[in-house]
Amino acid sequence: MEISVEVNGVTQTSDVEPRTLLVHYVRDVVGLTGTNIGCDTSSCGACTLHVNGEAVKSCTMLAVQADGMSVTTIEGLAPSDDEMHPMQKAFMECHALQCGYCTPGMVMASVSLLDENPSPSEAEVREGLEGNLCRCTGYHNIVKAVLSASGGGQ
Amino acid sequence: MIPVAFDYVRAGSADEALAALAEHGDEAKLMAGGHSLLPMMKLRLAYPSVVVDIGRLDDLSYVNDAGDHLAIGALTKHRMIETNDLVKEHAPLLAHATGQVGDPQVRHRGTIGGSLAHADAAADHPAALLALGGSVIAKGPNGEREIAGADLFAGFLESSLEPTEMVTEIRIPKHTGKGWSFQKFNRRAQDWAIVGASVQATDDGARVSLVNMHPTPTRAAAVEEALAGGAGAGAADQAHVGMEPSSDLNASVEFRQHLARVLVGRGLAEAGL
Numbered sequence: 001m002e003i004s005v006e007v008n009g010v011t012q013t014s015d016v017e018p019r020t021l022l023v024h025y026v027r028d029v030v031g032l033t034g035t036n037i038g039c040d041t042s043s044c045g046a047c048t049l050h051v052n053g054e055a056v057k058s059c060t061m062l063a064v065q066a067d068g069m070s071v072t073t074i075e076g077l078a079p080s081d082d083e084m085h086p087m088q089k090a091f092m093e094c095h096a097l098q099c100g101y102c103t104p105g106m107v108m109a110s111v112s113l114l115d116e117n118p119s120p121s122e123a124e125v126r127e128g129l130e131g132n133l134c135r136c137t138g139y140h141n142i143v144k145a146v147l148s149a150s151g152g153g154q
Numbered sequence: 155m156i157p158v159a160f161d162y163v164r165a166g167s168a169d170e171a172l173a174a175l176a177e178h179g180d181e182a183k184l185m186a187g188g189h190s191l192l193p194m195m196k197l198r199l200a201y202p203s204v205v206v207d208i209g210r211l212d213d214l215s216y217v218n219d220a221g222d223h224l225a226i227g228a229l230t231k232h233r234m235i236e237t238n239d240l241v242k243e244h245a246p247l248l249a250h251a252t253g254q255v256g257d258p259q260v261r262h263r264g265t266i267g268g269s270l271a272h273a274d275a276a277a278d279h280p281a282a283l284l285a286l287g288g289s290v291i292a293k294g295p296n297g298e299r300e301i302a303g304a305d306l307f308a309g310f311l312e313s314s315l316e317p318t319e320m321v322t323e324i325r326i327p328k329h330t331g332k333g334w335s336f337q338k339f340n341r342r343a344q345d346w347a348i349v350g351a352s353v354q355a356t357d358d359g360a361r362v363s364l365v366n367m368h369p370t371p372t373r374a375a376a377v378e379e380a381l382a383g384g385a386g387a388g389a390a391d392q393a394h395v396g397m398e399p400s401s402d403l404n405a406s407v408e409f410r411q412h413l414a415r416v417l418v419g420r421g422l423a424e425a426g427l
Contacts, residue, residue, distance in 0.1 A: 001162060017159065018162035019195075040155050042259075045259065051262075054262040056259050056263050060260075061192070065188065065207060109258070112262075116258075128258060132257075
């Protein structure tokens with residue numbers, strides 16, 4: 001089935017099988033491998049990206065469901081090659097990653113969290129990231145980074 | 155994990171979806187947000203040969219004040235329900251329970267109609283529907299019918315919907331200003347409840363329902379009877395009566411029975427009963 005998806009601002013038209021998962025479409029068809037596949041069961045959040053501006057788990061969405069929609073991946077977050085998105089910068093400055101596997105999904109979920117709640121409390125950040133697992137950091141520095149990006153918690 | 159290949163039909167209206175169901179019968183499955191069906195298809199526990207995508211039926215995404223009840227479109231996403239002012243005012247139990255479903259990403263995609271039609275006893279919505287005395291409107295080839303929550307859940311992961319029917323609306327009687335509680339016990343934030351309890355005070359007593367304590371979502375009839383008989387907080391001791399919970403890696407039957415009593419006890423207290 002032919003689908004057109006605006007991926008990071010560029011409209012991509014492709015022929016995909018209906019059973020193609022959005023994460024496979026983004027990685028294998030569009031060629032953007034920044035979005036990771038973790039658990040593949042909508043638990044870990046590593047595959048989080050934005051569909052029409054909202055964080056979703058791309059292992060639990062079909063590419064055909066995204067037809068005509070706008071998708072933003074971790075590659076599309078920064079305003080330019082020379083400048084990081086404020087959330088990426090906050091993750092770097094707060095040392096909010098170690099192995100980095102969860103990071104793309106964690107950053108995308110965090111950006112979506114602040115879109116919906118620009119000044120969250122620490123508890124709201126922890127709850128808002130309940131859909132993303134990190135096995136390295138113990139979460140403290142991730143929470144610090146999100147609070148820092150929101151302008152609070154400093 | 156990749157689902158078995160299927161034909162994809164995108165419905166532009168409820169009638170188009172019903173026509174596809176009429177054509178393909180029980181070979182077809184409706185997909186709303188896909189957050190119940192797609193995981194089952196990836197595990198190959200479900201393998202419909204036709205998937206009818208109803209996720210774009212925006213005219214079935216709404217929360218309306220309908221006098222004595224709220225009318226909620228079947229395609230209304232969890233995120234909209236948990237943040238909706240009408241729901242928070244007139245059915246706060248539903249707003250809160252919806253906020254406990256999965257995680258934010260899941261709530262951006264999942265729908266109330268899809269969750270109820272999935273009829274999972276471990277899910278949060280069915281118990282909330284039962285405690286609130288709600289119903290669903292099912293549309294089929296012969297028109298619409300209203301199915302009370304108590305009649306919707308027919309068996310393990312089985313609803314009483316016909317293969318040619320779809321849920322179009324959920325009706326939730328208003329419980330403005332009345333006591334309520336939603337108790338969910340799990341080990342990790344985003345998980346399904348190991349056991350959960352919904353309590354809703356009503357004009358003449360209370361409705362109490364349990365999550366993951368029986369093959370179907372179910373009311374805790376023994377608790378409600380004990381409450382009506384004046385047992386007060388002691389009614390929670392009856393929470394396990396008549397239930398046939400499963401035993402699995404998360405909890406034994408005995409532990410689930412214990413959790414049901416404790417959670418109903420907390421729920422009754424929080425609801426002021």
